[in-house]
Amino acid sequence: METIVRLENMTKDYGLNRVVTRALRGVDLTLESGEFTAMAGPSGSGKSTLLNIIGGLDRPTSGRVEVEGRDLGLLSSTELSRMRRDRIGFIFQSYSLIPVLTVLENAEYVLMLKGVPAARRAEIVRALLKEVGLEGMESRFPRELSGGQQQRVAIARAIAPEPALVLADEPTANVDSKTADSLLELMRQLNEEKGVTFLFSTHDPEVMRRARRLLLLKDGRISHNGGVGHTLDAD
Amino acid sequence: MVCRLAWRSIWRNRRRTLITVVSIGFGLGLALFFISWGEGIYSQMIDQVCRMQAGHITLENPEYREAPAVDLIIDDLAGLRSEIEGWPEVDSTKLLVLGQGIAKSAAGNVAAAITGVEPSVESRTSPLARNIVEGTYLDERDRNLVVVGSELARRLNLKVGKKLVITTNDVSGMLVDELCRVKGIFKTGSDELDAYVIQATIGFARRVFRMPKSAATQMAVILKNADEQEEILARIGGILPGSPIVALPWQKVLPEVASYIKVDKGSNWVFQGILIFLILFTIFNTLLMSVLERQREFAVLLAIGTNPATLRFQIFMESVYLGLIGVFLGVALGAAASYTVNIWGIDLSTFLKEGVTVSGFALSTRIYTKLTPKILVALSAIVFGATLILSLIPMRRVSRVSIVDELR
Ligand SMILES: Nc1ncnc2c1ncn2[C@@H]1O[C@H](COP(=O)(O)OP(=O)(O)O)[C@@H](O)[C@H]1O
Numbered sequence: 001m002e003t004i005v006r007l008e009n010m011t012k013d014y015g016l017n018r019v020v021t022r023a024l025r026g027v028d029l030t031l032e033s034g035e036f037t038a039m040a041g042p043s044g045s046g047k048s049t050l051l052n053i054i055g056g057l058d059r060p061t062s063g064r065v066e067v068e069g070r071d072l073g074l075l076s077s078t079e080l081s082r083m084r085r086d087r088i089g090f091i092f093q094s095y096s097l098i099p100v101l102t103v104l105e106n107a108e109y110v111l112m113l114k115g116v117p118a119a120r121r122a123e124i125v126r127a128l129l130k131e132v133g134l135e136g137m138e139s140r141f142p143r144e145l146s147g148g149q150q151q152r153v154a155i156a157r158a159i160a161p162e163p164a165l166v167l168a169d170e171p172t173a174n175v176d177s178k179t180a181d182s183l184l185e186l187m188r189q190l191n192e193e194k195g196v197t198f199l200f201s202t203h204d205p206e207v208m209r210r211a212r213r214l215l216l217l218k219d220g221r222i223s224h225n226g227g228v229g230h231t232l233d234a235d
Numbered sequence: 236m237v238c239r240l241a242w243r244s245i246w247r248n249r250r251r252t253l254i255t256v257v258s259i260g261f262g263l264g265l266a267l268f269f270i271s272w273g274e275g276i277y278s279q280m281i282d283q284v285c286r287m288q289a290g291h292i293t294l295e296n297p298e299y300r301e302a303p304a305v306d307l308i309i310d311d312l313a314g315l316r317s318e319i320e321g322w323p324e325v326d327s328t329k330l331l332v333l334g335q336g337i338a339k340s341a342a343g344n345v346a347a348a349i350t351g352v353e354p355s356v357e358s359r360t361s362p363l364a365r366n367i368v369e370g371t372y373l374d375e376r377d378r379n380l381v382v383v384g385s386e387l388a389r390r391l392n393l394k395v396g397k398k399l400v401i402t403t404n405d406v407s408g409m410l411v412d413e414l415c416r417v418k419g420i421f422k423t424g425s426d427e428l429d430a431y432v433i434q435a436t437i438g439f440a441r442r443v444f445r446m447p448k449s450a451a452t453q454m455a456v457i458l459k460n461a462d463e464q465e466e467i468l469a470r471i472g473g474i475l476p477g478s479p480i481v482a483l484p485w486q487k488v489l490p491e492v493a494s495y496i497k498v499d500k501g502s503n504w505v506f507q508g509i510l511i512f513l514i515l516f517t518i519f520n521t522l523l524m525s526v527l528e529r530q531r532e533f534a535v536l537l538a539i540g541t542n543p544a545t546l547r548f549q550i551f552m553e554s555v556y557l558g559l560i561g562v563f564l565g566v567a568l569g570a571a572a573s574y575t576v577n578i579w580g581i582d583l584s585t586f587l588k589e590g591v592t593v594s595g596f597a598l599s600t601r602i603y604t605k606l607t608p609k610i611l612v613a614l615s616a617i618v619f620g621a622t623l624i625l626s627l628i629p630m631r632r633v634s635r636v637s638i639v640d641e642l643r
């Protein structure tokens with residue numbers, strides 16, 4: 001197995017003046033390729049901050065962040081942008097699709113950025129949309145879809161460029177539990193069949209149960225790192 | 236695909252985009268119409284004064300302009316005249332004798348411009364000949380008959396058929412008196428012409444001033460299209476004989492008209508400038524608003540790896556589309572309006588009983604607009620170019636979006 005993410009004693013403080021929020025207080029973490037990891041923790045515990053830093057959207061205050069062996073601290077913002085495009089997929093909580101683009105266009109957007117020819121793009125994305133269960137909806141617009149369907153488009157968009165890692169920040173927070181369940185099922189399936197590496201945050205115990213590995217975040221520190229069953233019982 | 240995204244993005248807020256392009260359209264259309272209106276008035280004005288007076292191009296003795304005097308004549312014009320008249324751009328040519336004198340009647344005396352004209356040409360070309368309010372205009376056979384301006388007639392208490400005496404100096408400086416009779420009274424609406432001008436046949440004028448038989452003080456060239464003046468002027472310059480004769484544009488002969496137009500055009504442009512500023516303000520507002528309300532969307536695009544330059548290009552294309560639609564609409568509206576008025580004209584006589592006088596020059600109450608391609612292109616380019624420049628600010632804004640803050 002290949003190490004995709006390595007965090008060493010990583011901290012993040014917010015605020016420049018007197019009130020400093022210490023969002024992360026020394027995080028060490030390693031993610032291997034093919035993992036399917038959930039990160040749980042109360043609101044404000046630093047989940048989003050951690051995902052943002054791993055995804056190169058934000059920079060840590062101290063410590064080291066490596067993605068695929070590259071020290072993100074050494075990359076320029078242009079290089080970070082390129083890394084996000086080529087190596088990382090993002091799934092946000094909601095409303096992350098471009099409303100004026102169709103399902104197909106949204107899903108192929110990143111491939112377009114990468115310069116993949118239109119015909120090849122359409123081929124890849126059509127197959128993917130079929131896989132995420134949106135066959136026949138290619139030319140719909142996001143507003144014509146349910147929240148769960150929109151998230152499926154977002155998932156397709158994230159995995160279309162075959163990234164090394166998909167980061168999902170509470171991807172099921174805005175849908176009902178049945179939909180959440182099927183979205184998790186889908187991600188799990190993509191993980192097993194295609195080997196896509198997922199790291200997602202959640203505070204839904206049902207969602208945590210589906211993970212293969214669970215991280216618990218508390219006050220900016222990882223308080224549990226390992227199996228799922230034991231933790232939930234202890235909760 | 237970025238262009239497609241840009242195109243669809245501008246239609247996201249359909250109402251705002253429509254309002255924006257319609258106001259660009261109306262603003263530009265209005266500006267174009269007003270400019271073409273002004274140009275129409277100027278060109279009508281130029282045409283009328285040139286026809287009434289010394290033509291679009293005036294040939295005269297090189298010293299005449301400095302110190303007008305009837306002994307500064309030009310002569311032997313037959314060959315030159317027939318050549319110029321043969322050019323397709325030339326409407327007609329006419330010979331003039333312009334002198335000064337005093338007109339006397341029982342009621343008093345006034346200074347007057349004694350103008351010898353060729354009645355057949357004048358009645359065909361000059362608005363003055365068509366504005367006879369009493370009596371009739373001159374014809375070739377008239378000997379001591381004159382037409383006078385209405386104001387001059389009032390001052391000297393003249394009526395058709397009444398007598399007046401013209402006193403002047405001939406070419407050798409001798410004082411001469413000539414008795415003549417009023418054949419007609421004209422009213423052009425121009426205070427200067429109506430109070431000052433006496434027209435008689437050129438034969439009469441030559442006799443009074445004791446000039447050679449074929450001489451004149453001016454030869455006027457009237458063009459079909461005033462815009463061709465420069466070209467014709469150059470062509471005439473090329474064929475002028477060695478004799479002392481120069482060809483002048485009307486701007487030199489009628490400097491007060493030229494400078495009036497210049498000043499008036501300037502003030503028009505100020506007005507157009509304000510109009511265009513308002514258009515640009517609308518565009519800017521729309522561009523900026525549409526970027527500000529999509530911050531989160533841009534944050535998402537940046538997060539998933541969109542290059543800020545790509546995003547800026549998207550905004551640029553949105554401005555291009557907005558500008559293009561607006562300018563297209565404006566050109567269509569402006570061109571349609573000025574074309575219509577160019578063909579049919581607008582009759583202002585119901586609004587302006589007195590007639591239209593601009594700087595002492597009477598104009599026809601029917602106004603025809605004139606829209607040149609140059610103005611059309613220039614104004615459209617200004618609006619479109621300014622739109623693109625204005626888009627720089629939203630473009631800068633977009634690459635400064637804070638991803639993390641917007642996505643929170
Ligand atoms: N941009 C920011 N500026 C200031 N404080 C922030 C910012 N982002 C997050 N925080 C703070 O950092 C802490 C962790 O936030 P976050 O990572 O969003 O937690 P979670 O996603 O687990 O709810 C919270 O106390 C939050 O208020």
Ligand SMILES: [Mg+2]
Nearest residue numbers: 047048049169
């Ligand atoms: Mg969060």
